[in-house]
Each structure stands twice: as C-alpha cells, then as structure tokens.
Amino acid sequence: xxxxxxxxxVFFYNxxxxxxxxxxxxxxxxxxxxxKNNIPFIDADYDVDAxxxxxxxxxxxxxxxxxCTTCFEMRFLKTAQYAYExxxxxxxxxLGISRWKDMNQINEAGKWAVKKIPNLEYWTFNWRKNNGSQxxxxxxxxxxxxxxxxxxxxYSFRDTNIWRQKNSREKITIGKNFYRIAGNxxxxxxxxxxxxxxxxxxxxxxxxxxxxxxRKKYLLYKDFE
Numbered sequence: 001x002x003x004x005x006x007x008x009x010v011f012f013y014n015x016x017x018x019x020x021x022x023x024x025x026x027x028x029x030x031x032x033x034x035x036k037n038n039i040p041f042i043d044a045d046y047d048v049d050a051x052x053x054x055x056x057x058x059x060x061x062x063x064x065x066x067x068c069t070t071c072f073e074m075r076f077l078k079t080a081q082y083a084y085e086x087x088x089x090x091x092x093x094x095l096g097i098s099r100w101k102d103m104n105q106i107n108e109a110g111k112w113a114v115k116k117i118p119n120l121e122y123w124t125f126n127w128r129k130n131n132g133s134q135x136x137x138x139x140x141x142x143x144x145x146x147x148x149x150x151x152x153x154x155y156s157f158r159d160t161n162i163w164r165q166k167n168s169r170e171k172i173t174i175g176k177n178f179y180r181i182a183g184n185x186x187x188x189x190x191x192x193x194x195x196x197x198x199x200x201x202x203x204x205x206x207x208x209x210x211x212x213x214x215r216k217k218y219l220l221y222k223d224f225e
Contacts (some may be wrong), residue, residue, distance in 0.1 A: 010034050011090075013044035013078050016071050018154040021174050029146050043080065051153075059155055064102045067155065074111035080117040092123035097136050100151070103128070140179040147177040152183040 017023040023046060029069060030218055034041040056072050058067035076093070083091050096103035103126065106148055124133075134203035140147075149172045150160040161171045190200050 009042055009217070011042045011044060011079050011082060011091075012150065013047075013082075014077050014175060015045070015047040016075070017152040018048070018157060019174065020046070025175055026148065026152075029067075033143060033145075044082070049197070050074075050223050055155075061155075063151065063159070064105060065155065067153075069152065072106055073112055076113035076122075078118065079111040080120055084117045084120055089119065090121045090123050092125055094127055094155070097127035097132055097173050099128075099133060109155060121175040137179075143179075145179050146175075147179055149177065157201075 011025055012031060014026070016021065017026060031041055031043075033039075037193055051071070051074065053068055055067050058065075058070060061067035072095070079091050079093075081090075088150070091110065091114065093106060095101055096106045107122070108126045110124070114120045114122045120176070127136075139145075152156045157172065186203075190203070195203075
C-alpha cells in the first residue's frame with residue numbers, strides 16, 4: 001500500500017496481545033515502520049480488561065474458533081467507531097495475510113462491524129494474492145522485524161507452548177527472535193540477492209586479513225596459517 005496512491009493510516013488496537021512486553025514490542029515495530037514510511041499511526045488503548053471480559057468462557061476454544069471471532073469483532077468495532085468519528089469511509093485489515101488465519105472469518109467480522117456504523121465500508125481485499133505472503137516475509141527480513149511466534153493472546157501463547165512441549169521444542173521466549181538470515185545485514189542481503197557462496201567469501205577477504213593482523217599480536221601459540 002505504501003507504493004500505491006491509497007492514503008491510509010494504521011490503527012493499532014490489539015488488547016488481545018499478551019504479555020505486555022510482547023504488546024510493546026509489536027507496537028514499537030509498527031511505529032518504527034510507519035514513521036519510516038510517513039504513515040499516520042493511531043495508537044489506541046491497551047484495553048486488556050475489556051478483552052478478557054469479552055472472551056470469558058471461551059478460554060479453551062481452538063484457534064479459528066469462537067474466541068477468535070469474538071476477538072476480531074471487538075477490534076473491528078473499535079476501529080469502525082474511530083473511523084466514523086474521524087471521517088474515514090473505509091477500513092480493512094492485513095490479518096488475513098497469514099496462512100494461519102481464516103480469511104473468511106476475518107472478513108465476516110469486519111463486515112459485521114461496519115454494519116453497525118453508518119456510511120462505512122469494509123474492504124475485503126485478499127492480501128495473499130500475487131505472492132502477498134511471500135512479499136510480507138521479504139519485507140520482514142529486510143526490516144529485521146520481530147518474529148511473532150504465536151497469534152498474540154494468552155491462550156494462543158499457552159496452546160503454542162503445549163504443542164511445543166509435546167513435540168520436544170523449546171518454549172516461546174518473548175523478545176528473542178527477529179527476521180534475520182544471519183547477524184549481519186550485508187550478508188542477509190547477499191543471500192536474498194542470490195550471490196554465490198564463493199563471492200560472499202571473497203567479499204570477506206579484506207576484513208579477515210585485517211583481523212588476522214590484529215590477532216597476531218595477541219597469539220600465545222604459533223599461527224596455524
């Protein structure tokens with residue numbers, strides 16, 4: 001959308017995200033990207049108590065179940081109300097770009113919300129079309145975005161860790177993983193661009209030689225090279 005002629009704003013209302021540290025990381029990532037691309041960013045309240053009230057009794061619903069519908073409807077309604085009060089005529093969501101989400105479930109929740117607000121439309125755009133999901137990953141890697149390892153809510157966090165334990169995988173560590181092929185941005189871009197292994201190694205040669213000269217002063221053994 002940044003490359004289109006569409007004028008839009010980011011409305012960040014995600015009281016479902018738990019814990020607070022995870023919420024703050026995700027919000028800061030959105031703010032950073034919005035500021036970089038001159039996108040207006042609207043920071044709504046972290047109304048977590050209201051979210052728990054809305055989802056009470058749905059704690060053990062599966063992913064894509066009734067709890068997710070309730071969550072989407074709550075967040076879309078808040079978005080729609082803000083849009084109406086601030087003269088927006090259309091809303092949408094990029095939630096459906098994830099293959100883990102049910103796009104129909106998301107769109108139905110969005111359409112449900114705008115029916116309650118006059119003169120407002122919900123844009124049922126398919127963000128997965130034209131390699132949208134792959135484009136999302138490329139942008140995430142290019143920006144070094146935080147890698148979200150679960151949907152966001154406390155129940156998704158719980159269920160993901162239960163699955164990980166059953167499959168002998170480490171539990172989720174908040175704030176740990178970011179989209180990086182390697183620790184160096186230059187190397188990451190070389191790999192994405194299809195640079196050969198030999199060319200990558202050659203690009204390191206001068207730095208390696210400089211390092212060897214410095215290292216030699218401090219060796220306590222005969223250099224093996």
